[in-house]
Amino acid sequence: MILPIVAYGHPVLRKVCEDIDKDYPELEKLIADMWETMYHTNGVGIAAPQINKPVRIFVIDTVQIVEGFDEEDKKEYPDEKPVKKVFINAHTVATGGKDWAYNEGCLSIPKVREDVVRPGEVTLRYLDENFVEQEETFSGITGRVIMHEYDHIEGKLFIDYLAPLKKRLLKKKLEDISKGKVRVDYRMMLPK
Template identity: 55%
Template sequence: MKLPIVAYGDPVLRKKAEEIDEDYPNLKQLIDDMFETMYAARGVGLAAPQVGLPIRLFVIDASPFAEDDEDGEGDPSLKDFKKVLINPIIIEEKGEKWGFSEGCLSIPDINEEVMRPSTVVINYLDEDFEEQEVELTGLAARIVQHEYDHIEGKLFVDKLGPIKKAMIKGRLDAISKGMIRVGYKMRFPNLKNKKR
């Protein structure tokens, strides 16, 4: 089932999410719904707060980045990079910071260059509640860092400088009021009881 994606301005996107255990109600269904929602919105990652749930869970499928883009810059190592991360903890961020144009399904039509460390070590539980620890670099690390920010109550626009923030403020306000057209269901915080 496709879930509505929560838009910028909703308080759930600013909450530090809570850990969950294996008894979390309908967890398997939620994970399936999150993947379906992410694919329908043509995203590569989706965190539970983005569907209104303040829990430490996100899903990723970076395979779109495996294919060559116009510059022939696809990353074949991302071909099968599909993961469910439950209660993740970033152990270490390291390496040189590099810029990449990021977007977010909760902040449609805004893409800005964000600087992040090139490598991340993350510990998490997979969908079978088996503990995993991986070191990721490049786009895989960036996607994980972006989604991890969501469960910490942070957004990619928080990483922008004051001038950039001022330049997009009007567009962010418009998103929170539902004054935007998107190709997927959204829930807007300042548009009561109306879904688009």
């Protein structure tokens, strides 16, 4: 089922989410709904708080990014492989590598894109959809997408990384998003 995306300003986007266990109600359906919602909105990742669930789950699929690489991207990220994964109860083990900027956007903050500086790699410990514990290091575009989605389960948004002046310049756009004054091709859940 395609679910509405929680809009900027909704309090669930600022909650540090809770770990779940394998008895979480309708977990398989929740994950299927997250995939369906992400693909419907043309996203490359979605976290549970974005569909109004304050739990530590996110999904990513970087196929459309990697397949859409131009020649310059292929040179810059020659080892980039598309990744499609479910992350449950993810926690950061380490970050490292050279910090780099990349232009990010977010389904919960539509029509806003800004350069965000993040570490070059992230190591996560998480459970896959079968509740098997994993620990992996991700870098490149995939690492970037994972760090963005991970921030959601920590109650952070990509705009939190922006300089104060840049945030002030975005204030009106953010207010419009929270009031539903931005047109998107998917349903939004506005703050109450």
